[in-house]
Amino acid sequence: MQPLLKVQALCKTFNVRAGLFTRKKFEVLKNISFCVGKGESIAIIGETGAGKSTLAKLLSGADNADSGQILLENIIIEDNGVRDNQCRHIRMIFQDSGASLNPGLTIGEMLNDCLQYNTEFDTAQRDEKIDATLSKVGLLIDHKHYYPHMFSVGQLQRVAFARALILDPKVIVLDEAVSSLDPSIRAQIVNLLLKLQRDTGLTYVMITHHLSLVRHISDLVVVLDKGEVVEYGRTKEVFQNPQSKVTQRLLSC
Numbered sequence: 719m720q721p722l723l724k725v726q727a728l729c730k731t732f733n734v735r736a737g738l739f740t741r742k743k744f745e746v747l748k749n750i751s752f753c754v755g756k757g758e759s760i761a762i763i764g765e766t767g768a769g770k771s772t773l774a775k776l777l778s779g780a781d782n783a784d785s786g787q788i789l790l791e792n793i794i795i796e797d798n799g800v801r802d803n804q805c806r807h808i809r810m811i812f813q814d815s816g817a818s819l820n821p822g823l824t825i826g827e828m829l830n831d832c833l834q835y836n837t838e839f840d841t842a843q844r845d846e847k848i849d850a851t852l853s854k855v856g857l858l859i860d861h862k863h864y865y866p867h868m869f870s871v872g873q874l875q876r877v878a879f880a881r882a883l884i885l886d887p888k889v890i891v892l893d894e895a896v897s898s899l900d901p902s903i904r905a906q907i908v909n910l911l912l913k914l915q916r917d918t919g920l921t922y923v924m925i926t927h928h929l930s931l932v933r934h935i936s937d938l939v940v941v942l943d944k945g946e947v948v949e950y951g952r953t954k955e956v957f958q959n960p961q962s963k964v965t966q967r968l969l970s971c
């Protein structure tokens with residue numbers, strides 16, 4: 719299968735404090751490479767501090783790498799830290815979606831702003847797109863008149879999906895996006911993820927500590943340890959026969 723998303727030799731260094739007046743370089747991601755196909759899911763797992771969230775930020779364009787490339791459908795969208803800012807095809811959903819919504823805007827206004835800044839749609843086209851997106855994520859059309867505080871936690875996560883989906887992305891990066899939800903709501907959101915993937919061929923990059931979720935959803939898995947890929951492959955094969963000590967440790971927890 720032709721990869722949809724290809725990550726090549728991505729490196730990221732932070733300048734961290736090393737003493738009162740000194741700073742040192744801390745290599746948080748070293749030579750990260752992997753690829754994933756259209757309609758597939760890949761999980762990024764690893765122990766705390768391994769670099770998972772940093773990688774998620776690089777993929778979504780929230781931060782830039784120092785070197786390496788990110789390619790989408792064989793087109794370079796980030797090259798040695800220079801991002802193609804026109805690329806709206808990778809969107810990110812965080813753990814606490816409610817906190818990132820503007821409390822003073824209704825959901826309809828927020829989605830409308832998103833379309834106004836990023837598309838040439840007229841008012842009628844924007845309205846139509848907002849209604850279609852809300853129903854795609856299992857919300858009511860009337861919910862566009864609601865403010866964020868009027869939603870439950872599970873509904874807020876659906877709003878986050880609506881915000882991510884409204885620009886028709888090809889990849890969604892989920893950084894612990896279902897972890898904080900209680901089990902029944904988590905199951906509903908996971909079912910929504912799977913349905914959206916079936917219907918639209920979305921590709922997911924999922925950062926999570928929930929290995930049962932990885933087993934259930936992910937075709938592929940990347941295991942990070944101290945910023946390096948220590949294992950990468952089909953989830954079933956990696957989980958059945960883990961080669962690295964870190965994967966063995968994660969699976970035994």
Ligand SMILES: Nc1ncnc2c1ncn2[C@@H]1O[C@H](COP(=O)(O)OP(=O)(O)OP(=O)(O)O)[C@@H](O)[C@H]1O
Pocket residue numbers: 732733734746764765766767768769770771772773
């Ligand atoms: N802006 C920053 N400046 C300096 N160091 C940072 C910065 N962001 C992250 N780090 C460090 O980079 C390392 C990786 O952080 P990251 O959040 O990517 O790990 P993680 O695998 O997502 O961890 P967790 O599972 O605990 O969320 C950590 O040691 C962290 O302290």
